[in-house]
Amino acid sequence: MPATVLVVEDEPAIQELIAFNLRQAGHIVLAAPSAESAQHLIKETLPDLILLDWMLPGMSGIDFAKKLKNDGYTKAIPVIMLTARGEEQDKVKGLETGADDYVTKPFSPRELNARIKAVLRRRAPQMTDEMVDVAGLALDPVTHRVTGNGAPVELGPTEFRLLHFLMTHPERVHSRTQLLDHVWGNQVFVEERTVDVHIRRLRRALEPTRHDALVQTVRGAGYRLSQR
Amino acid sequence: MPATVLVVEDEPAIQELIAFNLRQAGHIVLAAPSAESAQHLIKETLPDLILLDWMLPGMSGIDFAKKLKNDGYTKAIPVIMLTARGEEQDKVKGLETGADDYVTKPFSPRELNARIKAVLRRRAPQMTDEMVDVAGLALDPVTHRVTGNGAPVELGPTEFRLLHFLMTHPERVHSRTQLLDHVWGNQVFVEERTVDVHIRRLRRALEPTRHDALVQTVRGAGYRLSQR
DNA sequence: CGCTACTGTGACGTTTGCGTGACATCCCCG
DNA sequence: CGGGGATGTCACGCAAACGTCACAGTAGCG
Numbered sequence: 433m434p435a436t437v438l439v440v441e442d443e444p445a446i447q448e449l450i451a452f453n454l455r456q457a458g459h460i461v462l463a464a465p466s467a468e469s470a471q472h473l474i475k476e477t478l479p480d481l482i483l484l485d486w487m488l489p490g491m492s493g494i495d496f497a498k499k500l501k502n503d504g505y506t507k508a509i510p511v512i513m514l515t516a517r518g519e520e521q522d523k524v525k526g527l528e529t530g531a532d533d534y535v536t537k538p539f540s541p542r543e544l545n546a547r548i549k550a551v552l553r554r555r556a557p558q559m560t561d562e563m564v565d566v567a568g569l570a571l572d573p574v575t576h577r578v579t580g581n582g583a584p585v586e587l588g589p590t591e592f593r594l595l596h597f598l599m600t601h602p603e604r605v606h607s608r609t610q611l612l613d614h615v616w617g618n619q620v621f622v623e624e625r626t627v628d629v630h631i632r633r634l635r636r637a638l639e640p641t642r643h644d645a646l647v648q649t650v651r652g653a654g655y656r657l658s659q660r
Numbered sequence: 661m662p663a664t665v666l667v668v669e670d671e672p673a674i675q676e677l678i679a680f681n682l683r684q685a686g687h688i689v690l691a692a693p694s695a696e697s698a699q700h701l702i703k704e705t706l707p708d709l710i711l712l713d714w715m716l717p718g719m720s721g722i723d724f725a726k727k728l729k730n731d732g733y734t735k736a737i738p739v740i741m742l743t744a745r746g747e748e749q750d751k752v753k754g755l756e757t758g759a760d761d762y763v764t765k766p767f768s769p770r771e772l773n774a775r776i777k778a779v780l781r782r783r784a785p786q787m788t789d790e791m792v793d794v795a796g797l798a799l800d801p802v803t804h805r806v807t808g809n810g811a812p813v814e815l816g817p818t819e820f821r822l823l824h825f826l827m828t829h830p831e832r833v834h835s836r837t838q839l840l841d842h843v844w845g846n847q848v849f850v851e852e853r854t855v856d857v858h859i860r861r862l863r864r865a866l867e868p869t870r871h872d873a874l875v876q877t878v879r880g881a882g883y884r885l886s887q888r
Numbered sequence: 889c890g891c892t893a894c895t896g897t898g899a900c901g902t903t904t905g906c907g908t909g910a911c912a913t914c915c916c917c918g
Numbered sequence: 919c920g921g922g923g924a925t926g927t928c929a930c931g932c933a934a935a936c937g938t939c940a941c942a943g944t945a946g947c948g
Contacts, residue, residue: 857927879905
């Protein structure tokens with residue numbers, strides 16, 4: 433899970449250290465030496481997380497966090513405070529301002545990464561998890577099981593997501609592009625023909641119970657899941 | 661009797677205080693500062709109990725409780741309200757919304773723990789302390805013993821909690837993240853792959869009685885305890 | 889009836905996720 | 919303080935899953 437992280441830190445040495453570790457962990461790192469430059473970057477790039485130094489020149493980290501809160505950003509963007517001392521008072525203050533967590537310097541890279549992961553995890557959206565049933569074909573996102581007239585159906589992860597999407601949007605024709613967006617995620621680049629192959633694999637898995645007929649091809653347009 | 665408790669409280673100081681006491685009492689604590697984040701956590705982790713602040717930013721505790729009731733959650737998950745004043749009116753309102761108990765701030769840790777114990781006992785007699793049995797694999801939380809077809813099974817503490825959680829939530833697929841939340845508690849920061857290793861150790865311990873086949877891998881999703 | 893554009897299908901090389909053993913560290917108890 | 923169990927992390931290897939291609943098959947149209 434690569435994330436875009438904005439590091440607001442005036443000390444170049446620490447800045448570099450943090451950035452290096454984050455990049456090692458696969459994150460995309462944006463750096464801002466001051467609160468002012470940070471504000472611009474936030475508006476422009478909407479990072480997934482902000483690492484905010486407790487002490488900043490001009491405007492203190494705590495004031496900056498308050499400002500972010502007023503602007504409505506902290507609701508969307510988690511903030512982790514970096515503080516030099518581990519005093520309880522600082523912790524409480526930091527959390528009061530809307531920070532989601534805090535880390536005391538010096539910190540280990542592992543701890544920082546772990547906390548970042550944990551904070552991001554809390555914000556991650558989730559998909560609907562209700563059972564879907566179409567013409568005897570049943571899919572349960574919770575148990576991750578698919579049955580055709582009661583008999584178990586074996587599917588790979590991608591086939592599962594593909595079927596889930598089709599079943600939650602039946603009758604409607606989906607272009608290959610749309611399917612790539614919804615099933616693969618719009619950040620990935622894969623050939624459109626890849627969809628064909630997965631449709632094929634899905635159909636094959638549904639063959640034993642004749643449910644493969646539900647997956648219909650609409651020439652020149654895409655695919656559709658019929659309800660009958 | 662360890663239980664998973666979700667604390668919905670926006671005040672960090674009180675949040676910390678409650679969490680500390682609950683962990684002392686052996687509970688696993690999940691924290692949410694707002695109603696929104698709480699909703700996500702509830703769906704993800706299905707806590708055994710919810711401690712709900714009366715006053716919350718954005719949505720009041722009472723509204724949130726109503727929402728939970730409409731979603732059908734309060735039938736399964738007990739709710740204890742935290743209210744600042746002990747006025748009779750609040751109590752009535754709170755209980756009307758489906759809360760199972762209420763505690764007035766400030767409260768003593770002892771009182772809170774007692775009420776938690778009472779609510780869990782009253783509301784969910786089968787949940788925490790009862791024996792669990794799945795396909796000849798029996799786990800007794802009270803004696804802390806596990807047997808496969810009568811033969812004793814040796815487990816470490818973590819493996820025991822892991823198996824207990826899986827057995828009390830069978831069939832359902834749990835992501836590594838969810839397992840970390842439930843079995844480890846979200847205050848610890850460990851790698852997700854650690855779950856794999858403990859699954860491995862659990863399987864090895866269950867091998868002699870062939871019960872290791874119950875612990876199934878769902879590629880790209882997580883793990884599941886099959887009932888067959 | 890034949891041409892063309894589009895889709896089905898099998899095969900193949902690559903990637904990714906998971907299982908597994910080994911190792912370092914921590915913590916408890918003697 | 920030292921020894922042993924429990925735990926977290928790492929590295930390696932394998933197998934499932936994936937994406938892509940080539941070619942066969944089919945539908946639609948003039």
